[in-house]
Amino acid sequence: MATYTLTHVEKKPLSFSVPVLAAAGAFAGLFIGTAQGSGPIGFVGGAVMLALLGLVCLTALSNDKEKIARWLILLGMAAAGYAFGALPGLVVGALFGWFFGWFIYWIGEGRYRANLVPYLTPGQVLWHYSFRVICGMIFFFLITPIVVVMPLSFNAENFFTFTPEMLRFDPAGYSLKHYRDFFNSPDWQQALWNSVTIAPVATLLSVTFGTLAAIGLSSEHVPFKRAIMAILISPMIVPLIISAAGMYFFYSRLGLQGTYWGVVLAHAALGIPFVIITVTATLVGFDRSLTRAAANMGANPVTTFFRVQMPLILPGVISGGLFAFITSFDEVVVVLFVGSAGQKTLPWQMFIGLREQISPTILAVATILVSLSILLLATVEVLRRRSERLRGMSPG
């Protein structure tokens, strides 16, 4: 919330507030009504209830009594929810209560105009908030599938959906069963082990080659720079199935198909574009006079690289490495073709799990992987900030 307001906030007339609140109540009531058996009753009931609540709050309970009124609404709706649907009803009711308590005053007191420029027409204000709601729904679409997986992984049953016990918040509905499965099953442990041994080696290869090449590419006098760049980025662009097919054919000729090194080489190739892109981006901000200064003071190229250039581009190199790591760690198509049963990685095991015997252990693995990606995301973000700070420090 901003501490200042763009527009003077003034109380709206009841002739505006009450119908708006009634409409909102009708909308919410419709859902509750259908859930409980009758849509129309819910529709009318919701409208009437919210109109009355609004009327009472905005006339009798305004100003200093606002806090009390909001708590009353919250508790009242929670109690109503509990009466209808026990514990889950209580939670839903409380949420509704919190929201409507805020909504009544937000509409009635005209607070919704606070952060908007004064000259907006009512239509524009409506559009402004509709747009926010649309965006919120898209964000919801983006994040829900990932969030839904997490509680489901604690399911005590072998179902892929919420059981009634889970919805009742009954502790019996939850268990660490699927996590135990993951840690006790030799298949999953072997897969985890394979992933852990393949990804770092592939990452090391791509980071080493990729960083050297990015430094070479950042020099101004490289012939065929565009063509070289296009070749080096191509593993990212060529569909994985085509890379997988080609590698399968070619590596069988070389005897690499079905070996550990075959998979490592394939994954290193797939990770290289990410290293190239991130390191090149970091090098754009790199001040070349620093290496010249180092050379001027007698450092040889190797010393210059490790003592001057490397510390400055390190954030880029590490985040490129993380990208390469996650590429290899997540990759399933290429390993499916280039690897054999001995190189079965975690994603491969998940893929089999999804396609053949559906086991909720996958959800436990998924939750672990999501935690891992949150960790990686945080690391990359910290590195990016550090890189920007370092760049700001250099006199470029």
Added chain:
Amino acid sequence: MRPFHTDKNKFDKNKDANGDTMSDVTDATTAKNAPTPDDALRISDSKASGPVLAADGTPLKKSLKRALRAQKLRALALIAPLLIFILITFIAPIGDMLFRSVENQIVSSTLQNTVVELEDWDPAGADIPGEPTFEALYWDLFLAAEAKEHTKLGTRLNYEETGVSSLFRGVGRGIDDFGEDQVEALEDFDPVWEDEMFWYTLMSGGDGAEQNSRHLSAARERLTTLTTDDFIGSAGFVPGAEISELLPRTISEYSTFALFTVFADEDVVAEEEPWEAVKVSLIQELTSGVDLAGYSGPGAAELRAAQDMLADQPAIDFKQAFLDDDEDWADPGLWETIKLYSPPFTTGYFLKAVDLQKTVGGVEAVPDGEKIYGTLFKRTLFMSMVIMGSCILLGYPIAWILANLPVRTANLLLILVLLPFWTSLLVRTSAWKVMLQQQGVINDILVWLGMIADDSRLVMINNQFGTIVAMTHILLPFMILPMYSVMQTIPQTYLRAAKSLGATNWTAFWRVYFPQSIPGIGAGSILVFILSIGYYITPEIVGGTTGTFISNRIAYHISSSLNWGLAAALGSILLAAVLILYWAYDKIVGIDNVKLG
């Protein structure tokens, strides 16, 4: 930097020695605040009084050029390891795939003699090929069956004409018995023909006889072509020169047998009875009236006796033998197929990939019921378009709001975009499976809300809808991020300016903001489109049968039907499409402008 740098040092150190010319340079460089490396070049160009010299007396221009060349080489040396790495681990496999899409050596390497015979056969005629072709087929298939290569060829030709695979497998079992009557007559007439030592002496011409290894090397080549193993080394057998002249076919078959025995079976030639094809070839040559009068080497008497005996026997009818084995050998379609696919390279796979087929009369469309690839390509394109479209629709508002909110809020919201981006693809796909199933979260909520009945749950997975929803979610960050980075650069004041000049909200957006955001839409769209037309995992898991892409078909041909040539051809077409888009992306956005995270 360094080579260039040392040059400059030298140049400074020797400044006094070179007098006048040098001081000009110093003046010029000190006159400006920031000297650049090419100052010297400019000065040397502008001076009429001769070139500026570097420390070692070479013109500065040349010296600078050398330094630049060194720098260039150093940059290339840094790039080279990666370039070689990518060429070997990535580009070569792609090349191999392209090669496989036209390669077709298996027919000509397995049916070496038959292919030669078929050259003169006219498929437009009504008749199937005659006896010589069948005889050639016998020699080829006998060896192929021994080396167990005939099933591979059968599988290959089965892609073009169904039934060939079982035909070849069947003949592989029965081919040992072709010419059985004659061979048995020969062996009954004189048991010496079953004696391995007698055969060895006959073929090698006995101890100390003149030798001729021409047939042996021909046999070696024949086997190498067939099996791709190398048959190099001593076979412990060299054909005799006299017998080679007299019975070339038999010697050739025996040499092949000898090499195969030594290298594939790892036995000794002299201790193994020759296989039936050798005896059949001898019978063929003796009955064709070879003149044995002048022959005096080992086994001369037995040969003459055998020739006399065989004169009373009926000749071996190869065509009949094949037809007895399976009457499908009389099918002209089979022979057309063999002839059509006998060249070492074929366009057949590509034609098949676009629902065409090769026939004697040229290229034709396949019957309507068998057209699958056209539909699949169209579906892939259509669904990629829909996914791209829905990504634009959903991504544009998000990119807009991210670009127009205060930086702190925008960064927080950006996490909601980046988290899916960083989450494992399989996690997201399994999440959608959880959400969309009939007993899944969305259906459960809808049932709970009473919007649908429990017994009429929506089918949202294993069809196109499931694939489109899941892939839109997966690819949405790839649309939002490029759009966001473009929209960040559009000043918000433009919109306000437009409005203050009287534009409505819509006009201001449509005429001022939108045109400036098009590069972002373009970049995101191409990226999403490229990624989606090659997608495999998600359609495989949530696509069922109607929501699969061309990639799924490629994977099927590699791992299940084993028709690698067709898989390679489909892959090449897909690759071509992607490369065109990649090229467009490079033109529009520039590869070096790709940003991550």
